[in-house]
Amino acid sequence: MQNNFERYSCQMALPGFSESAQQKLKDAKVLVIGAGGLGCPVLQYLVASGVGTIGIADGDTVSVSNLHRQILYGPADVGKSKVSVAAEKLRAQNPDVAIQEFGYLIAPDNSIELTDKYDVIVDCTDNFEARYLINDTCVIGKKPLVYAAIYQYEGQLAVWNLPAYGGLYSPNYRDLYPDVNTSQVPNCSVGGVIPTLAGIMGSMQANEVIKYITGTGDLLTGRILIFDAASMQSRVIKIGDVTKTSITQLPQNAALPLISFDEYKQLSSKKQTTLIDVRTLAERDLEDIGGLHIPLDELEEGLPNLNQDNLLVFYCATGKRSGEAVKLLTKHYPNIDARSLAGGLQGM
Amino acid sequence: MQNNFERYSCQMALPGFSESAQQKLKDAKVLVIGAGGLGCPVLQYLVASGVGTIGIADGDTVSVSNLHRQILYGPADVGKSKVSVAAEKLRAQNPDVAIQEFGYLIAPDNSIELTDKYDVIVDCTDNFEARYLINDTCVIGKKPLVYAAIYQYEGQLAVWNLPAYGGLYSPNYRDLYPDVNTSQVPNCSVGGVIPTLAGIMGSMQANEVIKYITGTGDLLTGRILIFDAASMQSRVIKIGDVTKTSITQLPQNAALPLISFDEYKQLSSKKQTTLIDVRTLAERDLEDIGGLHIPLDELEEGLPNLNQDNLLVFYCATGKRSGEAVKLLTKHYPNIDARSLAGGLQGM
Amino acid sequence: MDITLLAFGIAKDIFGASSVTVAVNEASPVSILKEKIELNYPKFKALKSYMVAVNNEYAADDLILSASDEVAIIPPVSGG
Amino acid sequence: MDITLLAFGIAKDIFGASSVTVAVNEASPVSILKEKIELNYPKFKALKSYMVAVNNEYAADDLILSASDEVAIIPPVSGG
Numbered sequence: 134m135q136n137n138f139e140r141y142s143c144q145m146a147l148p149g150f151s152e153s154a155q156q157k158l159k160d161a162k163v164l165v166i167g168a169g170g171l172g173c174p175v176l177q178y179l180v181a182s183g184v185g186t187i188g189i190a191d192g193d194t195v196s197v198s199n200l201h202r203q204i205l206y207g208p209a210d211v212g213k214s215k216v217s218v219a220a221e222k223l224r225a226q227n228p229d230v231a232i233q234e235f236g237y238l239i240a241p242d243n244s245i246e247l248t249d250k251y252d253v254i255v256d257c258t259d260n261f262e263a264r265y266l267i268n269d270t271c272v273i274g275k276k277p278l279v280y281a282a283i284y285q286y287e288g289q290l291a292v293w294n295l296p297a298y299g300g301l302y303s304p305n306y307r308d309l310y311p312d313v314n315t316s317q318v319p320n321c322s323v324g325g326v327i328p329t330l331a332g333i334m335g336s337m338q339a340n341e342v343i344k345y346i347t348g349t350g351d352l353l354t355g356r357i358l359i360f361d362a363a364s365m366q367s368r369v370i371k372i373g374d375v376t377k378t379s380i381t382q383l384p385q386n387a388a389l390p391l392i393s394f395d396e397y398k399q400l401s402s403k404k405q406t407t408l409i410d411v412r413t414l415a416e417r418d419l420e421d422i423g424g425l426h427i428p429l430d431e432l433e434e435g436l437p438n439l440n441q442d443n444l445l446v447f448y449c450a451t452g453k454r455s456g457e458a459v460k461l462l463t464k465h466y467p468n469i470d471a472r473s474l475a476g477g478l479q480g481m
Numbered sequence: 482m483q484n485n486f487e488r489y490s491c492q493m494a495l496p497g498f499s500e501s502a503q504q505k506l507k508d509a510k511v512l513v514i515g516a517g518g519l520g521c522p523v524l525q526y527l528v529a530s531g532v533g534t535i536g537i538a539d540g541d542t543v544s545v546s547n548l549h550r551q552i553l554y555g556p557a558d559v560g561k562s563k564v565s566v567a568a569e570k571l572r573a574q575n576p577d578v579a580i581q582e583f584g585y586l587i588a589p590d591n592s593i594e595l596t597d598k599y600d601v602i603v604d605c606t607d608n609f610e611a612r613y614l615i616n617d618t619c620v621i622g623k624k625p626l627v628y629a630a631i632y633q634y635e636g637q638l639a640v641w642n643l644p645a646y647g648g649l650y651s652p653n654y655r656d657l658y659p660d661v662n663t664s665q666v667p668n669c670s671v672g673g674v675i676p677t678l679a680g681i682m683g684s685m686q687a688n689e690v691i692k693y694i695t696g697t698g699d700l701l702t703g704r705i706l707i708f709d710a711a712s713m714q715s716r717v718i719k720i721g722d723v724t725k726t727s728i729t730q731l732p733q734n735a736a737l738p739l740i741s742f743d744e745y746k747q748l749s750s751k752k753q754t755t756l757i758d759v760r761t762l763a764e765r766d767l768e769d770i771g772g773l774h775i776p777l778d779e780l781e782e783g784l785p786n787l788n789q790d791n792l793l794v795f796y797c798a799t800g801k802r803s804g805e806a807v808k809l810l811t812k813h814y815p816n817i818d819a820r821s822l823a824g825g826l827q828g829m
Numbered sequence: 830m831d832i833t834l835l836a837f838g839i840a841k842d843i844f845g846a847s848s849v850t851v852a853v854n855e856a857s858p859v860s861i862l863k864e865k866i867e868l869n870y871p872k873f874k875a876l877k878s879y880m881v882a883v884n885n886e887y888a889a890d891d892l893i894l895s896a897s898d899e900v901a902i903i904p905p906v907s908g909g
Numbered sequence: 910m911d912i913t914l915l916a917f918g919i920a921k922d923i924f925g926a927s928s929v930t931v932a933v934n935e936a937s938p939v940s941i942l943k944e945k946i947e948l949n950y951p952k953f954k955a956l957k958s959y960m961v962a963v964n965n966e967y968a969a970d971d972l973i974l975s976a977s978d979e980v981a982i983i984p985p986v987s988g989g
């Protein structure tokens with residue numbers, strides 16, 4: 134077979150697919166942001182199917198509690214960079230794919246540059262800050278965005294921001310949810326997630342990416358799929374043909390400075406560090422990793438007397454309240470180095 | 482955390498899940514038959530989620546045309562046993578899972594023994610002979626069977642043969658399709674399959690296995706899910722509460738004797754072997770791997786003069802017509818060793 | 830009455846379309862519809878079995894059809 | 910009239926059920942329904958935004974509801 138496409142013969146036999154569709158995949162550049170529960174199957178299927186260039190962006194290291202749903206990683210990978218581990222395994226899976234590694238979190242000061250060289254962006258992140266930033270970056274940069282999100286037994290999937298008509302674009306995430314108070318929504322480490330949901334929704338994301346690139350099938354544009362893995366029911370909700378939003382600048386909130394437990398251990402051996410638990414006393418009584426104890430509500434009443442030259446590492450159960458603590462402190466003391474323990478105690 | 486369950490904290494946080502659900506997974510024994518497009522994600526998610534004992538049964542070796550959808554394998558694995566390659570990678574993914582390897586095809590003379598020690602059987606095979614054999618084996622052996630099948634953009638999923646009421650069982654595959662003329666249904670190498678569909682349906686199979694073992698959610702019992710990856714629409718079709726079938730013995734057809742191209746090469750160096758192409762002349766003009774040329778329709782008109790002491794290896798494009806040829810020959814000459822090239826030229 | 834058949838899997842290939850319309854008498858059972866289908870499209874007879882789903886329920890041969898029914902033709906699938 | 914709300918995601922946790930019934934006047938717009946929801950379940954107000962889907966379409970605030978509508982409450986989800 135020409136072009137070394139023998140590997141792809143079983144997809145090139147599809148109606149609506151062909152050698153030219155395969156060539157489109159080979160020529161395509163896809164950026165996958167987040168190499169976690171959704172990112173693992175997205176990456177494995179995009180690599181398997183022969184997408185020519187795949188970028189992976191993630192600042193996290195592998196943790197034990199990731200392993201129940203993040204199928205690219207095993208216990209031997211714990212503590213290593215997700216991007217590095219994933220890239221190595223994916224290169225073995227298909228050496229013809231150019232894998233590009235970005236071992237950092239997406240942030241307002243890098244998101245445009247990061248996405249600019251890619252044809253399609255895939256949002257596989259696990260927090261609202263990143264999701265809004267990616268959404269707004271794609272709207273401003275006119276990039277198609279394949280979105281999925283999961284919680285417990287339920288997943289959402291959509292393709293945002295495709296050209297519609299008259300210079301207008303199809304709906305994006307802010308058409309559904311203009312803004313969210315993130316502290317009101319539990320994440321997977323609190324509410325749990327069934328691992329197979331990551332596989333189902335991630336494979337569906339990769340499916341939409343392949344359909345978009347090759348021009349086959351009907352994309353989930355102007356619609357959102359809601360899938361329930363408990364009942365196996367799904368419904369597609371119609372949003373509309375064009376967006377009603379007007380997004381012209383990136384979210385103003387600076388990205389939250391996070392720190393992993395491994396980084397904390399490393400930095401604390403080199404630098405004066407103050408660890409601060411912002412949970413309630415009842416939570417602390419059950420389990421703690423040491424440090425000062427200043428509950429978030431006390432912090433909100435009056436700023437404590439902390440050494441501003443130290444590295445200040447805040448922690449809570451999930452990273453949510455410690456994030457609030459960091460926001461509060463940096464608002465008042467812009468020059469301090471305050472960080473929130475990523476994922477909290479449950480992410481360790 | 483007790484019992485070394487830290488890895489599973491994000492699923493134990495699920496409503497309806499708990500440490501006891503995790504213990505049920507650990508105690509469970511699941512047999513996955515077929516380590517191909519569906520089998521890869523099924524295995525990865527069952528291993529990730531902590532199912533204690535997983536058997537893998539598959540007689541195939543990895544071929545290049547598998548790689549677009551069989552995400553456990555890369556080009557370095559081509560020619561190796563799927564079961565061995567999969568087992569090695571899965572043990573690295575979760576060393577706490579006991580992986581049991583069965584490097585052979587399921588057949589009427591081994592199916593009861595193979596399935597007997599397992600609590601749940603997962604059908605990830607790619608042909609009707611195996612599917613009917615597995616279905617009937619599970620009905621006779623009273624085993625729950627999680628079924629999925631894929632073709633082009635479309636997948637089917639169901640949970641068969643659960644106890645219903647009054648000693649009766651829920652529907653099984655033969656309630657829908659009592660019998661099939663296999664030569665009328667193209668397989669994936671002819672009609673193609675989108676790789677992500679394997680991921681979606683395989684992840685859904687693993688999802689139903691986890692729900693069954695842990696007793697969470699509503700299983701697809703007495704119902705079948707039909708999913709279309711082109712439109713992302715799915716529908717659940719109600720079948721009924723109990724089976725109307727009465728299955729008391731395994732399919733009488735002997736399993737078709739298959740041979741892989743690697744086995745053929747090995748055996749032909751040790752033994753007198755006759756290779757026979759049963760395709761049309763037009764197909765043969767495009768590409769062949771040598772041997773005699775006796776189109777299937779000629780074979781049906783009159784049996785050829787072949788040396789019955791030789792190993793007779795029949796081939797066609799996909800293995801379907803060569804299978805018919807083997808059936809025909811062995812009916813007339815029960816003592817010959819006639820085999821069909823598994824997957825045909827497209828499976829090489 | 831005209832019954833519109835939604836085609837799944839290889840039924841699309843056999844019909845050559847994602848849906849076709851077949852005429853049967855009022856209050857015909859599914860068995861008559863199947864006879865019509867197999868007459869117009871002999872490949873369904875060769876297939877030996879295929880599922881007829883009416884309003885998202887498996888339809889036995891004696892189910893009586895009405896014009897408002899949604900009828901899906903779902904052949905077996907073997908790939909993996 | 911009584912409107913039954915189907916709960917998705919964390920709406921199940923907030924309602925404490927997979928569906929609840931809310932009473933609004935005949936021909937009320939979605940905005941009034943949302944006010945009722947936020948009065949009975951203040952967490953929805955705290956959430957800032959959540960989707961109301963009526964008969965599987967995204968419903969703007971001015972859509973007029975009728976008793977036969979199927980209304981789904983779909984909050985945002987962040988996990989990955």
